[in-house]
Amino acid sequence: MTQKSSSSAHTFRWSYDVFLSFRGEDVRKTFVDHLYVALQQKGIHTFKDDENLEKGKSISPDLMRAIEESRIALIIFSRNYANSIWCLDELVKIMECKNLNGQIVFPVFYDVDPSTVRKQKSSFGEAFSSHEAHGCFKLQKWRAALEEAANLSGCDLPNTANAHEAKVIKQIVEDILAKLGGQRHAINAENLVGMESQMQKVYKMLGIGFGGVHFVGIFGMSGVGKTTLARVIYDNISSQFEGACFLHEVRDRSEKQGLARLQEILLSKILVIKDLRINNLFEGVNMHRHRLRYKKVLLVLDDVDHIDQLEVLAQKREWFGSGSRIIITTKDKHLLVKHDVEKIYKMRTLSDDESLELFKQYAFKKNHPTKKFEDLSAQVIKYTAGLPLALKVLGSFLYGRDLAEWRSEVERLKQIPEDEILRKLEPSFTGLKSIDQKIFLDIACFFTGKKKDSVTRVLESFNFSPIIGIKVLMEKSLITISEGRILMHQLIQEMGWHIVRREAFDYPRRYSRLWKSEDISHVLARNMGTEKIEGISLNLRKMLTDISHALERNLGTEKIKGIPLNLTNVKEVNVSATAFMPMTRLRFLKIKNAYVSQSPDILPSELSWLSWHGYPSKSLPISFQGERLVSLKLKNSRIIQLWKGSKVLGQLKYINLSHSHKLIRTPDFSGTPNLERLVLEECTSLVEINFSVGDLKKLVLLKLKNCINLKTLPKSIQLENLDVLILSGCSKLKVFPEIEEEMNRLSELYLEATAFSELPASVEKLSGVKVINLSSCKNLESLPNSIVRLKYLKELNVSKCSKLKSLPDDLGSLVSLEGLHCDDTPIQMIPSTISLLKNLKHLSLRQCNALGLHVRSSISRESMGLVFSNLSGLCSLTMLDIGGCSISDGGILCNLGFLPSLAELNLGGNTFTNISASSISGLTRLKVLQLVGCSRLEHFPELPRAIEEVHADECISLKSIHQLAKYPTLRRLSLSQCHQLHDTDMVDALWSNMLKGLYVLRNDLSICIPGSQIPMWFTYKNFGENVTLTLANNWYTDNLWGFAFCIVFERMEWCGLYDGYLQPSLGFPVNLKFKTYDGKEGDIRSIIGIKGGDMSIRNSEHTLLAYVPSRRFLQPYNNEVYSPNDWIEIVAYSTVQFDSKAWGTRLVYLDDIIEA
Structure with a gap:
């Protein structure tokens, strides 16, 4: 007979796995002893009553408790079992526990038949006759218990394993183990x-x-x-x-x-x-x-x-x-x-929800926390960052304490971590090698959250072998790498801080590393530095953020002596001119967002890494030798000249003086042969680059972007290791240097908005270059023919070069070219060799009006618009932009079918009236079609079946869209300002067709069209700026696919928005403001709209229909305390100011899609 278990078994606290009930004189020294040993060997915690317990006439409280706290009762029915009143009372108690607590009962019929026990025959009948003769009043209870127990499945020993006792015991133990398996799991995991x-x-x-x-x-x-x-x-x-x-x-x-x-x-x-x-x-x-x-x-x-x-x-x-x-x-x-x-x-750390649940178990035991503790609990959850040890320690410590004590402890944690937590964490540090301990402390104090590659470069400058060191710290679970950044659990970081403080007996001037703004200001202002200090990182913006946070959270304490009222202006730090003199071992100095009152007279010679945002001096101190200096980063400095003459800085690899607006000229670099990166971006007074820069054999990056007064470069360069050269925005730079020797490692060349009228023929020596950007070079008249010998060139951009009228005839020799951008140029002809560009993926000729004009002047018959002699060779082309090229009917429009890979096509701003049916319909991979501003277009051409987006805004002659209802994958349609469209029934058909497509493609949908009618399909409607949804119980199910919106508006300024799911899109945010059953409110947001360019709609009624998958709204909310089924109401609205006239919305379920 199958036993019925109670759910209470999952919450009952068991002390024993098995309770043995037996008649001692029958089986104690034989069968039961052997069984007990077998159970113990299998790790089954078994209670076996000793002989001295069975002396009274009633069961002792200890035995009663043992029965109650056992998962399984194992009853050995032997011939004389019923003779013992003790055994019978045990049995009654066991059966009570079975029915009340879900205890499992397993009977073993040792030398009696189950029917003898059930019906009290033979020796059991004789025993009951004896009990009855003595006037026992428990007979009925005993009989019921025996009958119930005998009906349970168990082990009938004479009929099991041929009655071989060893085999029977093995079978019993296996049965018990099987029954314990699920029970243990449920209880231990509770x-x-x-x-x-x-x-x-x-x-x-x-x-x-x-x-x-x-x-x-x-x-x-x-x-x-x-x-x-x-x-x-x-x-x-x-x-x-x-x-x-x-x-x-x-x-x-x-x-x-x-x-x-x-x-x-x-x-x-x-x-x-x-x-x-x-x-x-x-x-x-x-x-x-x-x-x-x-x-x-x-x-x-x-x-x-x-x-x-x-x-x-x-x-x-x-x-x-x-x-x-x-x-x-x-x-x-x-x-x-x-x-x-x-x-x-x-192992992963706990989520916020899990952390809160665990913390409550220890901080409040069985009591539910009152509302007044919620904010402080949230602060503890944030502090512990999902570490179970910390949650248990802090929860136990705070249990039973009042609100004031909670506040005090939470505030104290920001200064002093809990000792018990530190004791558990610190062995991870002590087990490290000495050099790895240094790396760990540097990361804890300076580099948490920083890019791994940048941190590696810094640590390499200290000769710390960081590649293996960082790997060791990862393997020992002290740091993690996420999206290329080094992360450290907050409590691990605090352990590192604690170690630094402890080593210095809590005297900041003796710390090996200074990272707290108040400690640094104190040491520098009072000239209290010592030789112990190896690193300083000062960032006042972080300090201001901490102060603001404390004020917002009402976390003030009696320790605070003063607070600056104007936090945004607190940036000055008093520094003695000789503050760094005693710091003879200082190897790392970083100052950011701080105005320093005095210029330093001395910088320590041991410095390897100097980063000082807003460096106050006109030059480096004359006495600074910098023999160990690897990186010099002085952005926004007052530097006029970095150093005079030649300075030997043999270790220096990186110089960044960006935004140093007083810098006039660069120094002599002949003493820096190992320089790899030179960044002088937006040094607006810079007029001269020292000729020695052209001889830096190890230079990898030279960045001179927006140096608007720079007029000359060295006449020649031989930078054999240069990878990236950026001269963008150097608007007075007229002559590009001659390239003396092969520079095959240069991969990127950025020359936008320079004054170059030409490039030297020696550009072909940049044989490895992959990107050349010459956009907005308004003086550029031609490209050298030698440029076609750049076999690895992938991207060429000459957009907005207003004097460039032609491309090299042998353009097809650029065999690796993938992107050619010639927007808004006076190019008159596309070389026929373009058809040889088998790898070309993107071709953009937007606003190249001269192409169309050239065609008109060169052929006698009526203009056919832009013509390519052969498109069939462009087999890899995925994007073609020929918007605004004065294209009329015919011409290139007849040849588009030769582009088998085309996925995105822009024909907007042209003057054709129709497109031949065979031209676009043959583009089987076309997903996006742009027709914006095609003012003469009257109807849509036949489109590919796989089309997903059509943008035809401002097509003022367009009269019909009925054919669009047959494309199953269409998900975005923009028809704003197409005022001749009036067929509202067709909009309903389009919307229904798009909904059907959701069954296969779970994407967002949108239609924008002139008009003011909300389709009947939308169940919630309201005239005004929002709409309210009243939610049914359990509205949020697996069958909920998303939310549909319909908005009627008169004015809207469209803008590019990004919400983490869509690409930058033409749209606006829709917010869902929800309210829960207990009055809690919250806001979640997504973006709806149409992907495309900027435009605006004014004084014209339009309707926007949109669908957003539920995950877009609800996924960010999955970790909150309340589930969506706790919501009783949703208000949909937008934070963007526009003249909305009416709103409609509907919850979209699977059935809606099937029935669409």
Whole structure:
């Protein structure tokens, strides 16, 4: 008979796995003893009452409690079981617990038949006759309990395994293990917030039930829950193995007890041997290898930090029997890699929701937090950043404290981290090599959140070997890399700060690193620097942000002595002219967003990295030798001349003096042979570049953008390693230098808005160049013929070169060219060799009016517009822009079908009246068609079936759009200011067709068209600037696909917007303001509109229909406390000011799409 379990079993706290109920004189020293040992060996925590308990006539409270706190009651029915009133009372209690607490009852019929127990026959009947003769009043309860128990499925020993006791016991143990499996999992996972999904991933890695021997590693930062996860997995599956051991704190115990002792503990546990002695590691290894090789074991090695520990505890798979699983937890990923652990799982921190749930368990126990603690709880969640250890420690500390004490502790955390948290985290640091400790402290104090490549360059300047050092810190879970930036958990960073403070006995002047604005200001203003200081990073903007945050959050304390009232002007720092003199070991100095009152007379000679935004001096100090200087970044400085004469700076690789508006000339660079990057962007007074720059053999980047008074460059350059040259905006620069030698490493050349009238023929020596940008070079008259020999050139931009009338005839020799941009130029002819450009993807000739005019003058018959002699060779072309090229009917419009890869076509601003049916319909890959401003176009041509976007705004002659309803993938249609369109029924048909397409393509949709009618399909309507949706219960389901909007308006200024999902688009934000059942309100936003160029609509009624997938609105809200089904109302509106006349909206479900 299947037992019915109660849901309360999942919340009841069990102390024992099994309670043994039996008649002592029948089976205690035989069957029960053997069964008890077998259960214990499998790690099944079993309660067996001792002989001295069964002396009274009633069950003791301790025994009652043992029954109540056991998951399973194992009842051994023997011949004399019913003779004992004690046993019968136990049985009644057990059956009560089964019915109340969901306890599992497993009967074993040792030497009696189940029917004898059920019907109280034979010895059971005799026992009841005796009890009845003595006038016992419990007979009815006993009979009911016996009958219920005998009807349960269990083990009938005489009919099981041929009554072989050993086999029967093995079968019973296996049955108990099976019943415990699910129970343990549910109970242990009950309060493990955020662990369930992680457990499932590790279970999958373990492959329980399959053969072979598998090692699985779990790594992550201290306090993230590695041990907890391994423990609950161990508890859930250990019973499925022949032997199991969870070896806690291997790192700490190996230091204190020695590895041989850990070998003893491991083997004793798995082999169930008491008083095992191992004399040395070699003996322990041999015993591991020989005693476990045929045994299916589960072994957890917790907090391993050295390969030696694995070598003696779990060296090889061959040490263990088939089906064995070894789980290793560590902070060091590389340790797992080095040991050939095949499957590795990285622990994640908790989400904000999970963090709040865990924190509440410790801070409020079973009590729900009151509203007054919500803000402070949120601050703790932000501070702990998902680290379970910190949440538990702080939650426990704050439990039972009042609001004032909470505020005090939260404020104190900003200055002093909790000691218990630091003690747990610090071993991660102490286990590092000395040089890696320096890298860690530098990152903690200066570089968290910075780009990895930039940080690597800085650390390389200190000779710290950062490539391997950063990798080590990642492997040891001290840092992570995300989107190319180095990130460090806030509490790990605070540990680093704490270490720096502790080493200096909390005296800022003795800190090795200064990073707090108040400490730096204090030390510099009072000339209190010492030789201990190695690095300083001052950023006053961060300090101002912190002050503003404190004021907003009402976090003031009695420690604050004053606050500047005008925060935006607090940028001055008093610095003594000799403040840096005592800092003889200073290697890193960064000052930003701070006005320094005095110029430094002395800078330490040990400086490797100097970055001073707004450097106050006219030049570097004369005494500064800079022998170790690698990087010099003095943006927005007052520098006039960096140094006079020649200065030997052999280590210098990087100079950036951008926006130094007083800089007149560059210094002599002959003493900086290793310079790799020279950035002088927007040095508006710069008139001269020293000729020595042309000899910098290692220069990779030369950036002189917007140096508007720069008139000359060195006459020749031989920068053999130069990769990028930027002269954009140097509007007085007329002559490009001759290129003396091959510069095949130059890949990008930016010459926009310069005064060059030509490029030298030696440009062909830039044989590796990939990008040349000459846009807005208004004096440029021609390109050198040698440019066609640049075999690797991919992008050529000559747009807005107002004197450029032709392109090289042999243009087709640019075999790698992918992008050719000639917008708004007087080019009169496209060379016929363009058809040879097999790799050309983008061709833009927008507003090239002379192309059309040339055609008119060169042919006698009526103009056919722009003509290409052959388009068939442009097999890779995906984008063609010939808008505003005075194209009339015929010409190129007849040849477009020869472009098989074309995906985007702009024909806007031209004067044709129609497009031949075969021309565009044959472009099977065309997705976007631009026809904006085609004022003579009367009807749409036949379009490809796969078309997605049509933009035909300001097509004032357009009268019909009925043919657009047949394109299943159309999702954006813009027809603003097409005032001859009046067919509202056709809009309904178009919208229905677009909705059908959602079943295949889950995209956004939009139609903009003249008119003022909201289709009947929209269920919520309102005249005005918003619309309200009243929500049904459980409105948010898996079948909700999105939100549809209809807005009638008279005026709108369109602008490019970006919301993280759409490309920059022509549209505006729509907000959903929601209200929950308990009065909470919030706002979420998305963008609706039409992709295209800028335009505006004024004094003309238009209707915009749009659909937005639900994920666009709701995905950013998934981590909030309230789910969308807690909402009772939504108000849709826009924050953009426009004259909206009416709104309509509808929730779009799957059925709406199917029925469209």
